[in-house]
Amino acid sequence: MPKVQLSRIACARSGDKGEGSNVGVIARSDAAYAFLKEKLGADVVKAHMRSINFGGVKRYEADNLRALNFLLLDSLGGGGSASLKTDAQGKTHGLAVLRLELEVPQSVLDATPSA
């Protein structure tokens, strides 16, 4: 199976939620969404984001938007204005998740337009 970055088959947007961030991953096709719903578990995202996120990861589904929403519970270096980090609001966490490399079936790639 071809190995591609998640950005090939999905978009993302992220922002702050208390002391954590949320990353909404939006599939670029129905086929990509079906694939991601099965393969892109909270555990996969947690492992990928381990250098940023120090809490748990929760996943929610919104089939109507072809979207998976991930909550990264401790990923900002403190809540409120306490963070010293450049990205204190998790604005770039979506792009970080989109760097995830996945083995994607050719049939899914064929059914999914790229950016």
Added chain:
Amino acid sequence: MQDRNIVRIANGQGFWGDSILGPIRLVNEGPVDYLTLDYLAEVTMSILQKQRSRDPRKGYATDFVAMIDRILPKVVERNIKVIANAGGVNPLACKDAVLAVLKKHGVTGMKVAVIEGDDVFGRLDELAANGEPLNNMDTSAPLATVRDRVTSANVYIGAFPVAEALAKGAQIVIAGRLTDPGLVVGPLVHEFGWKADQWDLLAAGTMAGHIIECGAQCTGGNHTDWRRVPDLARVGYPIVECKADGTFTVTKHDGTGGLVDVSSVAHQLVYEMGDPKNYITPDCIADFTSIRLEQDGKDRVRCSGVKGKPATPTYKVSLSYEDGFKALGQLTISGPDALEKAKLCADIVWKRLESDGFRYAPEERLVEFVGANVCHAGIAVAGANEPSEVVLRMGVKGPDEAKVDRFGMELVPLVTSGPPGVTGFAGGRPKASEIIGYWPALVRKELVSTKVSVFTS
């Protein structure tokens, strides 16, 4: 011809600091019935509370007044209603400043409404006596742990006071901690007579509000596929064209930059999302998994099918408290060997501070080499090529202000006492600034009442 069955609500300000061009172009470049503007974040309330404690005429979003000064002629000419949570912790002072602008422009007979009741900073003990512990929603910690350091406390209020203000004839509505979606639901309740238990309709309005509340974030700003977003420099701010049945179309003025498509709207729907089935506001619980998005021509997305559930018996309260101090500073380090020298500089700073008796625990300090993989460290593979320069960014935090300040004195000296190629120290020595903690809690709705007052210019 304007369709009178449609109400056009625009958002011209996604946060305090957003471009003033958003609202100016919205009122000038096409039809708009309501202009909404969002100014408040959790940290903002605390800063405004401090400003008011120093000067009783301050404590609101001053940008709003400057913006009104710019757009007032069009607002009058086109009879546009303006709704903003610019009041911060002092909506009456904000109203006075707006009335002064109206007077300057010779506008008489315009009604300006003020919504009060969200500010419970002075009522915390009374709420406690009424059995509201205001425990932290996220951690369950009792308020007592930070009670003596609380700097602001505001209830997130909903859409109905806005509708009340509009029913009283207000053309400009100034609120404090009104929810962002409430800015949009308020006019819909007023225009269509939606009732407080019409959950699907209130949820539809809430989602319309959520989609436009961050300004250009639904019209092509911050879009994954930025290369295909045309003319971001002239990006159009969003408009929802709403109908009484709760359906609405997201769009922007013709001829503006950016784009509105199913993807740009979906991007914003997931922004700051928690559980998509249960998006809780003071007015309802909206189910984000129910909305249907369809492209309806260029730069138009039709939204329908939204379901809602009954509102909860509580309001969310946002408290802020003093949580120590922090200082941050940066230097630019040129090549050759930029990253290696930047690492040496950081090491020198900590060692010099330690030699003078100042140690900062690992969780109290930060070093970043901006340009050498800061945002996605440990995730992205850094390039094989050494960067030609890096920005060394260092910071500390903690409860001791003097100790935090002491750190700030060890950055500039590196220009002459570190490796070569250290420069870029603009803005002086980093100084300790206060850290503002955020404390979310709940309060029973019957303990909070809002008041709408109308003033005429």
